[in-house]
Amino acid sequence: MDAVEKETDRRRIGILGGSxxxxxxxxxxxxxxxxxAAGLDSVVFxxxxxxxxxxxxxxxxxxxxxxxxxxxxxxAADWAEISTFELERPSxxxxxxxxxxxxxxxPEVDWHWIVGxxxxxxxxxxxxxxxxxxxxxxxxxxxxxxxxRPRSGWRHQPVEFFHPASSTAIRSNFEGHSDWLTPGxxxxxxxxxxxxxx
Numbered sequence: 001m002d003a004v005e006k007e008t009d010r011r012r013i014g015i016l017g018g019s020x021x022x023x024x025x026x027x028x029x030x031x032x033x034x035x036x037a038a039g040l041d042s043v044v045f046x047x048x049x050x051x052x053x054x055x056x057x058x059x060x061x062x063x064x065x066x067x068x069x070x071x072x073x074x075x076a077a078d079w080a081e082i083s084t085f086e087l088e089r090p091s092x093x094x095x096x097x098x099x100x101x102x103x104x105x106x107p108e109v110d111w112h113w114i115v116g117x118x119x120x121x122x123x124x125x126x127x128x129x130x131x132x133x134x135x136x137x138x139x140x141x142x143x144x145x146x147x148x149r150p151r152s153g154w155r156h157q158p159v160e161f162f163h164p165a166s167s168t169a170i171r172s173n174f175e176g177h178s179d180w181l182t183p184g185x186x187x188x189x190x191x192x193x194x195x196x197x198x
Contacts, residue, residue: 014043026165033161048093074182096128117142
């Protein structure tokens with residue numbers, strides 16, 4: 001952060017989007033690491049209806065939102081909230097529309113988008129990159145020692161964090177990776193019969 005940003009009274013809020021199918025400790029850790037690194041006032045978790053880079057999800061939108069609610073409660077993450085904005089829009093979910101929604105709703109906030117280093121590498125392939133560049137600062141999460149490539153005209157800050165959790169791995173072997181989930185999410189998945197738990 002530069003000196004000008006430190007002197008401003010504007011609130012800083014992070015946006016962490018994803019399928020969250022299911023939400024796991026890696027997602028919660030990313031949000032925490034970004035909040036701490038950038039001095040965010042809060043983080044908004046935004047489950048997408050269907051990412052343009054994915055073909056679909058296993059849990060329903062309502063189930064994914066509920067799992068997020070349970071996970072944040074389990075983690076006592078009073079600094080976080082959930083937005084169902086993308087779930088209530090027609091598919092697919094485009095980040096620039098979400099960025100405009102939040103920045104127009106709360107123009108007094110400095111909005112930060114939290115992304116993994118892999119997504120940062122293809123950020124210019126996202127729809128309407130110029131709109132993203134204009135409205136957001138990016139918090140790029142990379143494992144310790146991982147390089148984060150600067151991009152001309154993009155405001156970004158590297159954030160060090162790594163957790164091995166993977167939603168894909170959880171879906172394929174729930175029992176083998178249930179320790180990557182909060183206890184409440186494990187119970188919910190079993191109750192709902194998600195990921196082969198029925």
